[in-house]
Amino acid sequence: MEWLHELFRKSPEMAIFLSLAVGYAIGKIKFGKFQLGGVAGSLLVAVLVSQVGVEIDSGIKAVLFALFIFAVGFESGPQFFSSLGRQSIKEIVLAAVMAVTGLVTVVVMAKLFALDKGLAAGVAAGGLTQSAIIGTAGDAIAKLGLSAEETARLQGNVAVGYAVTYVFGSFGAILVCVNLLPRLMGRSLRDDAVAAEAAMLAGAQVLGPDQQEAAPSLVGRIYELTDDPRRSIRDIENANPATTITIERVKRNGKLIEPSPELVLLRGDIVLVVGRREAVVTDAPLLGREVFAVEGMELTMLKREVVLTNRRFDKQTVAQIRADTASGVRHGIFVVQLSRMDAVLPMQPDTVVHLGDVVSIYGAEQDVKRVATIIGDTIVPSAKTDFVYLGAGIVVGLLIGLLSVKLGSIPLTLGSGGGALLSGLLFGWYRARKQTLGALPPGAVQLLKDLGLAGFVVVVGLQSGLQAVETVRQLGLTIFGVGVVVTIVPMVLTMLFGRYVLRYSNSAIFAGALSGSRSANPAFGEVLDKAGNAIPTVPFAITYALANVFLTLLGPLIVALV
Incomplete structure (x- = not known):
């Protein structure tokens, strides 16, 4: 040896x-x-x-x-x-x-x-x-x-x-x-x-690496309007206060058009609807028939965690924040989780939020960036260690x-x-x-x-x-x-x-x-x-x-x- x-x-x-x-x-x-x-x-x-x-x-x-x-x-x-x-x-x-x-x-x-x-x-x-x-x-x-x-x-x-x-x-x-x-x-x-x-x-639910939900809580579906609703996007999105859907894409006569809140939808329009599963399943089918693989209707969604630093929301309940926030600000944004000191808070109307709480928001990239600046400081994911x-x-x-x-x-x-x-x-x-x-x-x-x-x-x-x-x-x-x-x-x-x-x-x-x-x-x-x-x-x-x-x-x- x-x-x-x-x-x-x-x-x-x-x-x-x-x-x-x-x-x-x-x-x-x-x-x-x-x-x-x-x-x-x-x-x-x-x-x-x-x-x-x-x-x-x-x-x-x-x-x-x-x-x-x-x-x-x-x-x-x-x-x-x-x-x-x-x-x-x-x-x-x-x-x-x-x-x-x-x-x-x-x-x-x-x-x-x-x-x-x-x-x-x-x-x-x-x-x-x-x-x-x-x-x-x-x-x-x-x-x-x-x-x-x-x-x-x-x-x-x-x-x-x-x-x-x-x-x-x-x-x-x-x-x-x-x-x-x-x-x-x-x-x-x-x-x-x-x-x-x-x-x-x-x-x-806590997902491990490479795990995904078989039935995610937030979904997107494409519908072709079979009736002539003659209603604006704002009216359709606010029709049911108990549930929320957002219209993120509109295609009319083969061309994409800007989905502004005032836009009136017509028969034959193709729309991309995003929302919580229960809302999409309940409300979106009323628009028309579901279609698949429509060119130009692709949309990348983003999830970000934001530290609450805006004192306007401090010690407010979830219900109060929702009621006091304009629909234009909320548009396209879904709060998927609240946490405090790494402990998950229940997403109930009477849950009180405090400065320093972490809000996980989900939506289209431009909506997430817009709302994140209102909430506070965005936590940017990184693999680097702060030495x-x-x-x-x-x-x-x-x-x-x-x-x-x-x-x-x-x-x-x-x-x-x-x-x-x-x-x-x-x-x-x-x-x-x-x-x-x-x-x-x-x-x-x-x-x-x-x-x-x-x-x-x-x-x-x-x-x-x-x-x-x-x-x-x-x-x-x-x-x-x-x-x-x-x-x-x-x-x-x-x-x-x-x-x-x-x-x-x-x-x-x-x-x-x-x-x-x-x-x-x-x-x-x-x-x-x-x-x-x-x-x-x-x-x-x-x-x-x-x-x-x-x-x-x-x-x-x-x-x-x-």
């Missing part, structure tokens, strides 16, 4: 991408109903690759994780802040239960297997994947008044216990959250994520992560991960309010999440895999076995508590909360992948922030109790 070692020494980045490629290939293999998943597969492959000796700079791991956790927060910022309140009590309790069960499990296992304070704290740090325990436990050991040699030995054992148990700490959390929890709930993460998203969107906004957000997050507050002698900090998550939530929330600022397309967010998490996990495996295997060889499987128990038991007990006491009913939301309460980032990444949307992110963000505090406090408590 010397040639592999030399190859990875010259190009260590090759080891990262090799682990990703092979890991994701293995993750796709199904063993009955069990599927490892790309993140867990990449972690295992990285541990194997590490055995030939690979040196990876820790800065790569920090960068990848910052990208991942910021993107997660950015995507879920609007929903996170709207969900805070009494409804977050379950997440607070869940995070506390995880910390308490983790502490009890570590202390009991340390007593049973005669682990010293250092090994016990290291097992907690690795088995619960909370690296901050290393620091708080090491600081507590230094304050015990022991000899310099004994202090150094115990602090070294913290690192040993951490190295042996961290890999399964990450892997075991994936098994519980992605495989065991859905079986307990009796439903898949994907099904419950879709159901929760549908409820959040107030019943609005000014992205870079500033991550910098702010890393600065927040450097802040530290002492609880007695214990320093508490969000760390770079917690800081980047909080910054992502704030920047995502602000972007939802000012949607003409800080573009980060969904595809870019997904890439940051996938590459950031998988790359982070691979670097962890490459850095700690060799040391973990060597330590197991030296100390036997006892430490590793204790780490397995510390990883699995608190998660299972917390999962049962959440299911039967806290009454979590949605598996996607529950999996997000459970992975966050253990600071289990790889598990959360797999949960997101299985869910297929961002539903698990909000509960994860709450419990993850709490876990960074609760689990960090375990270091000195373990040193005191073991």
